[in-house]
Amino acid sequence: MTQSIAVTGALMRRALNEVVRVPGAAVPGVVAPTIFLLGLTAAFGKLTEVRGFGGEDYISFLAPVTLLQCAGFTGAATGVNLARDIEQGWFDRLLVAPTPRVVLLGGVVLSAALRVLLPLGFLLTMGFAFGLNFPGVDGMLLVLILVPAYAVVAACWGASIALRFRTQAAGPLIQSVMFMFILFTASYAPLALLAPWLEAVARVNPVNQVIEGLRSGFVAEVSWHETWPALLTVLGMGLFFGALALRGVRRTGQ
């Protein structure tokens, strides 16, 4: 057990190198969700004047979406980095070690939970500066649980694709699926105001539960009624994509 923790910690530390040692490379990933938050608010902010919207300020309505974008971008980047490591032979170095495959995978995907804290912090700082409601202590706690957890979910998805295709060319597939999960929800407006097709998709999209759970603190109060579906969804998606990724790493070399 201690060996597994040591390996996981070492791999997580390695994953942070790109952010710490090549700061310029990290900037787009850190800055992009904030650009979306402020840009979409500037572009679509007047949607709150549509009848039935509910009167919230748009930046607070939109914030959960861009919080999940932080997680989604980070997780997708983790998958793309794994694809690069596989393509360039680095991953073989890990595979020939006697470390169990599940531990190797764990070290890679759990690093996303750490890496997401940087774009998350930047987004919240800028958001609050531009009028984002403070979600309360319980709301912030929910953010600090759900966003890193979703980053791990996204990393598991990215890892499963990376292990399947073994090339960075799979990057767009990783990113676009994450994009759809997050944005094909009640992202821009409440469910009732979406176009019928998007409303139908959002109702079955599990990530919508996560957005509604996160949103509750920013637009109203955190309630258990909206929180438990979000937690369950992230757990379920984590188990599903985690299993896919684990299957991928166990089948490597076949």
Next chain:
Amino acid sequence: MTAAVVALARRSIRQTFRRPQFIAPILLMPTLFLAVNTGGADSAQTLPGFPDVDGFLDFELAGAMMQASMLAGITGGIALAIDIEMGFIDRLLAAPVPRPAIVLGRLGATGAMGVLLSAWFLALGFVFGASVHAGVAGVLLIAVLVPLAALAFGTVGTALALWAGRASVVQSVFPLVFVVVFMSSAFFPRELLSEPANSIADYNPMSFIAEAVRDPIIGSITATETLKGLLGIAIVGAIGTALSSLALRHRLRAT
């Protein structure tokens, strides 16, 4: 010169279309954005001051094309930066290839992408119920404006590549594409944008180009909007070309 440009353009086009990681951001992301914007902000049509449209998709198509054009321009810059990193540009510079051909050839691929994406989004629009009110003339105007816009943005991508010489640096500019697009009337009417987007959009060439492309879709072709669109393209192209020339001169002196 022409032969060199054509040969290099052919190479650039082949390269672009053989790498999914180049095509996907240009077509896939704007398409997904179009879907989300159309589905998510559909109710905006009820806002006072929103133009009279048959559907929100009609309004959004221009924005999608503009976003894609800009991404095509930056992606062309990334490809050029890769050529610089790999030493291919050095090989061209050591050969009797006219210097402008090196840049024009790369822009050839960007122009080709512009044609492809205008066709893509028009087809997508038709499939999902959009219509071009100005008819065939409108379609032709769009088919001219969008590739020209892509070329103009391509000059900016080229300038970035020649200055930076590294693909990762050019790639880091991607988020700025969204800043330019959000601060314009590409996605929402100028009058209904919030500040500071409202004020910035009045001077953003992207607004002029987007409105010129939107004009024939939701209404009729007007000379004013078309000329403003061409002006926007000319401004971007002029800035990009000037910066590219400076950057190329700087690179030639340094190597």
Next chain:
Amino acid sequence: MAAIEVDNLQRRFGDEVYAVQGIDLQVDEGEIYAFLGPNGAGKTTTVRMLTTLLRPSGGTARVAGHDVVHEASDVRRAIGVALQEAALDPLMTGRELMRLSAVLHGIRGQESRDRAEDLLERVGLLGAADRRIGTYSGGMRRRLDLGTALVHEPRVLFLDEPTTGLDPVSRASIWDEVRRLNDEGTTVFLTTQYLEEAHQLAERVGIIAGGVMAAEGTPKALKAEVGVPRLEVAIARGDIARAEEVLGRHGELLPTRAGTVQITLPGGAAEVAGIVRALDEAGLPVESLDVVQPTLDDVFVVKTGRSLEGAGEAAPA
């Protein structure tokens, strides 16, 4: 016990590409075994199967007494691997990579730090240990790669083209290290396309081409199989035909090339003194005289029908 036992090992990619078509080999403990072949012969595919990175399509292989498919974890505990691509993270320092390798092999805490320092010193990288690997030269990267493969004192070391692309000095330093490891008891399985490397290091050589074993044996035995030494004599002045007549009495005459007469020399260098006397008595002064041994390339040509690629780039001794 054999360190490596391979029986009819096969690897197929898709339905049509047979990278390895059924090879048999055995490497004894403490041996240096060179796996020689051109690009695309199946060397790297074989190494990847033996190091558990690739599952065989058929046949069996045991490394350090463990089956590579059913006891893969045990194999990994016993082997060290330095792969052809020498994939190193350019953002890490040499010290960080060495410590990570230690942790991956179950060595933790102070022991991992001590082991890292020892190995960095051993491969001559202590001074550069805190520099990023991205700043290392090719030779430094290979030495670091070799060091990381040794962190857990493996019983069997796999080196996939360890000196490809290195300058002669770096190459020689890698060779010295391989010899030292072998002196300490490590079995070494190395793949190479350099004849000289196989000749210098290996006790036994396996030649692979097109996914099949073409030959196997000690370098000396393989060369003896395909031919005897020959003598090349360049006459300073005089009649070439006369020289051919004289030399033809001492060995089988081979085609004369550019004024150089060649004969086989079954008895080896011991016959040279007599031949020189005979030429002198015949009034044929010698400009140059060379005893040429058969090379592994000659073996390769005989066994496979073509020359080994890069044979002309043979490394210096």
